[in-house]
Amino acid sequence: MSVTKQVTIFDTTLRDGEQSPGASMNLQEKLEIAQALIDLGVNVIEAGFPIASPGDFEAVQQIASNFRGAQICGLARSNDKDIDRAWEALKQSQDPRIHVFLATSAIHREFKLKMTPDEIIARAVAGVQRAKSYCDNIEFSPEDAARTEPDFLCRVVEAVIAAGATTVNIPDTVGYATPGQMGRVIKNLVDRVPNIDQSVISVHCHNDLGLAVANSLAAVQNGAGQIECTVNGIGERAGNCSLEEVVMAMRTRSDVYDYETTINSKRLVPTSRLVSSITGLEVQRNKAVVGRNAFAHEAGIHQDGMLKERTTYEIMRPEDVGFADTDLVLGKHSGRAALADRAKQLGFTLTGEQLQSVFEEFKKLADRKKEIFDGDIAALIDHEILGISEEEWSLVSFKVNLDYQMPPKILLTLEKGGEETTVEQAEGSGPVDAAFLAVKQITGVEMSCKEFHVRSTSLGYDAPGEITLEAEHAGQIYRGRAISTDCVEASIKAVLNAANRILAANRKSVNASEN
Numbered sequence: 001m002s003v004t005k006q007v008t009i010f011d012t013t014l015r016d017g018e019q020s021p022g023a024s025m026n027l028q029e030k031l032e033i034a035q036a037l038i039d040l041g042v043n044v045i046e047a048g049f050p051i052a053s054p055g056d057f058e059a060v061q062q063i064a065s066n067f068r069g070a071q072i073c074g075l076a077r078s079n080d081k082d083i084d085r086a087w088e089a090l091k092q093s094q095d096p097r098i099h100v101f102l103a104t105s106a107i108h109r110e111f112k113l114k115m116t117p118d119e120i121i122a123r124a125v126a127g128v129q130r131a132k133s134y135c136d137n138i139e140f141s142p143e144d145a146a147r148t149e150p151d152f153l154c155r156v157v158e159a160v161i162a163a164g165a166t167t168v169n170i171p172d173t174v175g176y177a178t179p180g181q182m183g184r185v186i187k188n189l190v191d192r193v194p195n196i197d198q199s200v201i202s203v204h205c206h207n208d209l210g211l212a213v214a215n216s217l218a219a220v221q222n223g224a225g226q227i228e229c230t231v232n233g234i235g236e237r238a239g240n241c242s243l244e245e246v247v248m249a250m251r252t253r254s255d256v257y258d259y260e261t262t263i264n265s266k267r268l269v270p271t272s273r274l275v276s277s278i279t280g281l282e283v284q285r286n287k288a289v290v291g292r293n294a295f296a297h298e299a300g301i302h303q304d305g306m307l308k309e310r311t312t313y314e315i316m317r318p319e320d321v322g323f324a325d326t327d328l329v330l331g332k333h334s335g336r337a338a339l340a341d342r343a344k345q346l347g348f349t350l351t352g353e354q355l356q357s358v359f360e361e362f363k364k365l366a367d368r369k370k371e372i373f374d375g376d377i378a379a380l381i382d383h384e385i386l387g388i389s390e391e392e393w394s395l396v397s398f399k400v401n402l403d404y405q406m407p408p409k410i411l412l413t414l415e416k417g418g419e420e421t422t423v424e425q426a427e428g429s430g431p432v433d434a435a436f437l438a439v440k441q442i443t444g445v446e447m448s449c450k451e452f453h454v455r456s457t458s459l460g461y462d463a464p465g466e467i468t469l470e471a472e473h474a475g476q477i478y479r480g481r482a483i484s485t486d487c488v489e490a491s492i493k494a495v496l497n498a499a500n501r502i503l504a505a506n507r508k509s510v511n512a513s514e515n
Helices: 026-041 054-066 081-090 106-113 118-133 150-165 179-192 213-220 241-252 265-279 300-308 336-345 352-369 374-385 432-443 489-515
Strands: 007-010 044-048 071-077 096-103 138-145 168-170 198-207 226-229 328-330 394-401 409-416 421-426 448-456 465-473 474-485
Touching: 007 198, 007 241, 026 044, 026 265, 044 054, 054 081, 054 448, 071 081, 071 118, 081 096, 096 106, 096 118, 096 265, 096 409, 096 421, 106 118, 106 421, 118 150, 138 198, 138 394, 150 168, 150 179, 150 265, 168 179, 168 213, 179 213, 179 409, 198 213, 213 226, 226 241, 226 352, 226 394, 226 409, 265 374, 300 489, 328 352, 352 374, 352 394, 394 489, 409 432, 421 432, 432 489, 465 489
Parallel strands: 007 044, 007 226, 044 071, 071 096, 096 138, 138 168, 168 198, 198 226
Antiparallel strands: 394 409, 409 421, 448 465, 465 474
8 A cells, every 4th residue: 555645845936926027026025925825735835936036035034034934045146255144034043044056057058157067066056055064954956957968967866865855846937847857857856866765855946838737747656745736827038837726736636646735725816816816817707616616517418527527527626725605695684703714715815904994995895795705804904904004095075077078087195194185187098087186186196007907806897896907107017906885986996006116115215215
């Protein structure tokens, strides 16, 4: 009888995931995701690249200092400065890991690093040894390993393990590998590296050919003990191995994959929603496991089969990944206890203050909307618990006048520090554009809208609209988000959210320069 093996789940949503264009996060958002990842049950959280920026350093430092329940990892290139900075950020962690990387493929050696194979090995060993002087838990990644010559890859892996690497990660950096090839790469290391039993083999697959999950599974079948992945599969270019997909593939097909993880699968959908809300990267409706259509059945033959026996068309139960058994839940007469219970069923644990804030917004929504769905509640919770805390300007009132073939007019009143300011804006191509211009005029924040997305949070013509936008200010992108049954109101609040983030960032920059 075979023994089920434990596979380590290494989540890099906060590092590689954040490198998705437009997915940058502020400190509070990173802390929210870190807590969600711990609740989800991941084993390792790669919290960032400490030397990349002061913001990255602060995020890694805060996560390392304040979170328990997972190893906290920081990334570093194979040089002393990077490694020292990583340790400075990680040193307060109860269980720190330093992740050192250096490219090894011929194309990287020749064109990027301009180093010989022997020089690569020497620098890799020196980097691991430097990191080992700080802590015992060291991971090394030969970048672009999937395109590295097999003989040379074996030499590098043997050398870094001898130098003290406890995990050796094999990245398919450009998503070039196929499952058969990735399996052979891992098996070659298992068979040919004499000290391979002294280190865990990891795999980090990108999704450029849509094969990241398949490649990761092939690696595990051939001896890898760790999978590096991200929530919703976000990451550079086409993204990374999707955490929810690879975990549920191993769990659902346990007859093929004799492995288990520590992931609490009922937290997959809430965590997916949280990451999507924070990053602004909406999950496609037909995304496996966590997409809105993942357990939806419209075809008559499918519906008939489902009514007779669920397993005719479902290989997983929706409740096992965090979808609720039923969608219609609460109304205007529901109380705090019912809301708290429904939030818990949806995977959210609210503090007393958060519950009160969400409840107040829930009551406002209930007055506008007859039927409130799970998606509405999840959107309210996301918005309230992730709302910017450094708010300067807030919405007091607005009035829109629209005449066919005439420029829209908006009378907008905002409040700051107890004082109200009102402007009338009669320009713009529509009410949302006019509102954007009015907010700029009152706040004095110069910004341009680069992305603007509207989505319904649930079902029905009266469903709240969730607005996510990206505004550019001084060459930087800032995200704004808000929900309301009135899309103009949601748009104003989303623009204000972005403006407040810009003002907060400017204050922080001024304070840093003065100090």
